[in-house]
Amino acid sequence: MTPAAFPTTWRTLALAAALFASPLAQASEHGKTAPKAWSPVTLQTALRDLPKGNAAAGKSVHDSMMCASCHGAAGNAQTMNWPSVAGQRHDYTAKMLLDYRSGLRDEDGRAGLMTSIARMMTPQQIADVCAYYASLPKPVAPQAQAALAAPLSAAEQKRVEQLVRKGDANRLITACASCHGLHGEGKGTTPAIAGQTTDYFIRTMRLYHGGERHNDVYKGMSQFSRRLSDADAQLIARYYASLGVSRSAEVTEVN
């Protein structure tokens, strides 16, 4: 950028930020003018309106916005506490960034942090970083808490596969695989969850259950999580974590 352009950018960005940030921040705090929920049509339009993303440029965005601090150097989160984003579906990542930007997703302090970051990004940067993460292989399971790292027993495997593939009609729990895919690979704007970190997974189920997180288009997640016991949520979290690339199989590369 030429020096002459820089001052204009700063003043404009500051003004734009003041215009963007205040009403939206107030909306999510006071719930007066809450961000509009998506309809399938508005969502598809917004995704289609994003520019075409470039994965190599997306790596630069990942670097300059310091995404690695939480999401890991190559999109593999360093703790169980934050989501891995490696291999995540383009449309899901885009929707999440748009949801943070609008305040539709604002479940806790971490979301507030993502809101600040998403509002710094241009549509091109959003598109680029989505392309970058989508180009990566699915996540490497991070070093796990002892209880959650233990491989599933035969009985546990049977139970969780029942839940994942068939659901539970008694508890009105739809099979996870029906939206998230047979191998947890996701579909469209339904996220890939194979290899996702366990703490984040369990926390997400709790946040849907409690209604703090409510940005899914059909609001199905709160229904599915309503009757899911903590034990079942842990089981499913361990199951999906195990679908990632195992850490022993990972080449100890230098990123």
Add this chain to the structure above:
Amino acid sequence: MNSRRQFLLASAAALGTAAFPALVRAGQASARIVIVGGGVGGATAAKYLKLADPSLQVTVIEKNPVYIRPYGSSEVLNQHASFQDLEVRYDVLRQKYGVAFVFDAAKTLDPVNKTVTTAGGKVLAYDRLIVSPGIKLRYDSLPGYSEPLAETQVPSGWIAGAQTALLARQLQSMRDGGTFVLAAPPNPYRCPPGPYERAALMTEWFAKHNPRAKVIIADPKDSFVTDETALLGWNRLYGYQPPQEYRAKIKAELMPSTKPCALEWIQARAGGTPQRLDVKTLTLHTAGGAIKADVINIIPAMVAGQIAFDFGLTDASGFCPVHRATFESTIHKDVHVIGDSSIADAMPKSGFSANTQAKWVARVITDGLAGRDPGTPVWENTCYALAGKDYGLFVADVFKIKEDGRIGRVNKARYLPLDASPAQIRLSAVYQQAWIQAFTQDIFA
């Protein structure tokens, strides 16, 4: 004291403070470490002593049962945080780490018999003492100012507490188009970028809530830590025009201003030195003239906390001389002084400095008790600050004892580069908030 301990201590004294005497404590009760002050330095020391050796008997003497954190406290003034957000409890230190607390003021030190006596008359014996009493604000250093005035009318709020809340109320209810005057302190003082962050955050807040208000910094100095980065931020956010000598230094393009800036920094060389406070007319008299104000915030000269004086740990400078390698007082043996009260050469007086000094002293003490050499010391001071809610900056230093025997920096650059990208600047502001949480957890959780 039994004769064996007397012999060991006599040997230790003979070896001198530079060595690390091997006090073998086999068969003896766990060593007693008393810590005066439950702020950043004292609490960090307590936790890290217990982490290194859970068998140590660690007792903190602190007069306030709840800690009000000063770092980030200016964010109460611009409504970015509530006063309750500043409260930190000692529960985890007590329950998880087993640190004992005596909620009382420490009153006297007997360095020969190695006891500390509290105002309530409790006598605590120590094998090692850590004194971390923070700062004492010298209200009387400004004619016309006093502690009672600070509590009621012209708050300082540099030790977080009721004065912070008072200042917040005054600023948030200041009349339209009023003037807020901040009297900056002379060196050395706690939290070098702090007064300027406070003034900038209020400038930002006034722009939204009281657009004709003015903010004036009356300064007995001509510069401050992070000044170049801060002034560039003020230029971009508030149209501030830096003094001439900075214009050459700040290479990035400065924006011209279209109207007078609401924020003014009167350096010493321009007559900014505060000389007298006239509280009746709310006028601050400076070397360059009288400034009539609606709200005045005086950050006066400061020295070591009173306890350091009462314990005989200070020198003519009003701070505590220590051996750099151990932070042990040069005046009283087996007494370590850390944090703002200590003379630590190039280390700024900051929470982060106190935190790394406390960790080092915990290491020195536990290694010393076990007969180990703690090795070469290292400290850090890495703190984020704000020029505006979304405009972050920082100072980052790594410290060692240099060839001249004094503590000095071993890294090159200290500040956010002047050509930092918008992402680095916004993320620094995001990280500043995260840092407050992470820092608090490292000390108290």
Add this chain to the structure above:
Amino acid sequence: MRLHHLTLALIGLVFAIGLLGAHAPVFAAPASPAAAAPLPPGPKAPPSGPAMAQTCAGCHGTDGRLHAAAFMPLAGMPKAQFVQAMRDFRDGKRPATLMRHVAEGFSNEEIDAMSVYFAAVKPE
């Protein structure tokens, strides 16, 4: 009504400038001198790995265990990853806010010692 037009104009300007920015490096190379060799260690031996690692905890969590903040946890980080990250910060290859400044305070030997410490910490 005027505010609406102003908002639209500013939105357009922001996106336009953002697109302009997309063609320029998002992180501009700093004007400071090129990455030099690590600073020579002092006359004494370097500090121990644990002593250095403790100074990181104020941001990165006690023992590098961090859950809720925006910083990278270090507990259990593979040695090679820690070393590469610190060197990339120090050499300006990896964008950062203040990590370059911190990394510049440590020699290769000191970085290695810290990597050994953190790799051995159990994450939980």
